[in-house]
Amino acid sequence: MSQKLSEVAGGRAFRDRSHLTMADILELRCVIGDCRYSSDELRYTCPVHGEIGTLDILYDYENLARRLDRDEISASREPNCWRYRPLLPIAPDSPVPPLDVGWTPLYPAPRIAQALGIKRAVIKDDGANPTGSLKDRASALVLTRALEQGFTTVSTASTGNAAAALAGLGASLPAIEIVIFVPSSAPSAKIAQLLVYGAEVLLVEGSYDDAFELCMETCEAEGWYSRNTGVNPFTTEGKKTAALEIAEQLAWQPPDAVIVSVGDGSIISGLYKGFYDLKRLGWIERMPRLIGVQAAGSAVLADAWSAGLDARDIRRRPVTTIADSIASELPRDRAKALRAVRETGGAYLTVSDDEIERAIPQFARLSGVFVEPAAAATFAGAQRAVTAGLLDRDESVCLLMTGNGLKDVERARQVVSGGTRVAANIAAVQQALKSSRCDD
Numbered sequence: 001m002s003q004k005l006s007e008v009a010g011g012r013a014f015r016d017r018s019h020l021t022m023a024d025i026l027e028l029r030c031v032i033g034d035c036r037y038s039s040d041e042l043r044y045t046c047p048v049h050g051e052i053g054t055l056d057i058l059y060d061y062e063n064l065a066r067r068l069d070r071d072e073i074s075a076s077r078e079p080n081c082w083r084y085r086p087l088l089p090i091a092p093d094s095p096v097p098p099l100d101v102g103w104t105p106l107y108p109a110p111r112i113a114q115a116l117g118i119k120r121a122v123i124k125d126d127g128a129n130p131t132g133s134l135k136d137r138a139s140a141l142v143l144t145r146a147l148e149q150g151f152t153t154v155s156t157a158s159t160g161n162a163a164a165a166l167a168g169l170g171a172s173l174p175a176i177e178i179v180i181f182v183p184s185s186a187p188s189a190k191i192a193q194l195l196v197y198g199a200e201v202l203l204v205e206g207s208y209d210d211a212f213e214l215c216m217e218t219c220e221a222e223g224w225y226s227r228n229t230g231v232n233p234f235t236t237e238g239k240k241t242a243a244l245e246i247a248e249q250l251a252w253q254p255p256d257a258v259i260v261s262v263g264d265g266s267i268i269s270g271l272y273k274g275f276y277d278l279k280r281l282g283w284i285e286r287m288p289r290l291i292g293v294q295a296a297g298s299a300v301l302a303d304a305w306s307a308g309l310d311a312r313d314i315r316r317r318p319v320t321t322i323a324d325s326i327a328s329e330l331p332r333d334r335a336k337a338l339r340a341v342r343e344t345g346g347a348y349l350t351v352s353d354d355e356i357e358r359a360i361p362q363f364a365r366l367s368g369v370f371v372e373p374a375a376a377a378t379f380a381g382a383q384r385a386v387t388a389g390l391l392d393r394d395e396s397v398c399l400l401m402t403g404n405g406l407k408d409v410e411r412a413r414q415v416v417s418g419g420t421r422v423a424a425n426i427a428a429v430q431q432a433l434k435s436s437r438c439d440d
């Protein structure tokens, strides 16, 4: 192994306060080397490999498969991610945040399929989560874990959505303090959301990656629980519920491919883990190909993929894109994210900011679902995937829409035109309608 000394020194651990033992957790396994840890020495990342050595929470699948029945889960009335509680690393009776996270709608999207030129498309609308993005899934699980462990302060760095998720779900619980590190350049709607929920908000004069480092350092110094993406293995476990839902909502027949936009690579890693768990349980026959879409200006993972780089050789570099949720200079979950695509026979691809902007109204007009730029990138990426031959005409695809359009109204407003000023009388209205029809 050729890891750098600084990475070895970077291993981050915390003391487990409850010595909670969950019979079904087999072990925590490092994504880089063959390092295994037991569930009662829970850590953030592998002490041998440091920050690149993110951990998988693995279960006793044989035992779970004997005990659990997917039809029983399908019969559950819980309209949220807790319907999968037996597949999550929390105690059976742990209190969870009261808001309904997950179990978001999955819509058939025939006009999207037609526009793409493929047989079947479905949309998984994670913008319908309580705070408007998929990040709620990770925050809900991390907060449950924090409560189990007796932490009173939970903190994260974020480009906006992870912070909103933590702040909102934190506000749904009594006696949990939330501290957020966010780049001061985040869209103002996202910052407003944090402040509305009452989180302590630190506007870092720097990039998301600067905010991330600062947050990790402060968590260590102050003894707070860190929700930071990738570093905390519970984030992957929370995000995997999106895959569990996609499978269940399609009667355990996953599509040929799932497409999702990628920044830190945590969502695509979570999807991989969810489908992996289901495959190990024998509940699905095969895992869908995972196709990750990056913005051309923030394509660290896509470039590493094309170059065949090992995750350990990825270096931080400056990035820029209008899709703030997928801007990442050093994707935190890079090791798991490369694996997700490699092991499923998927791919990474990039789309330009222009394509992302165009995709916002295009997608909304073909589906009725208004998404933020980072999610519009997924639709732009699906178009590219078809042209690049990554998706066949007779295949089915799920577009995972990760964030609500109301998250970044300013950007949306810049990419659509129209709206006709009229005097407040019907003659003026009729005149305006006549001339707008002539325009068509």
Ligand SMILES: *Cc1c(COP(=O)(O)O)cnc(C)c1O
Pocket (backbone or CB within 6 Å): 133, 134, 135, 161, 162, 261, 262, 263, 264, 265, 266, 267, 268, 325, 326, 372, 374, 375, 402, 403, 404
């Ligand atoms: C966080 C986020 C992504 C990217 O997820 P990663 O885990 O960083 O790859 C995509 N879209 C939206 C809306 C997000 O909030």
Ligand SMILES: [Zn+2]
Pocket (backbone or CB within 6 Å): 030, 031, 032, 033, 034, 035, 046, 047, 048, 049, 050, 053
């Ligand atoms: Zn390791």
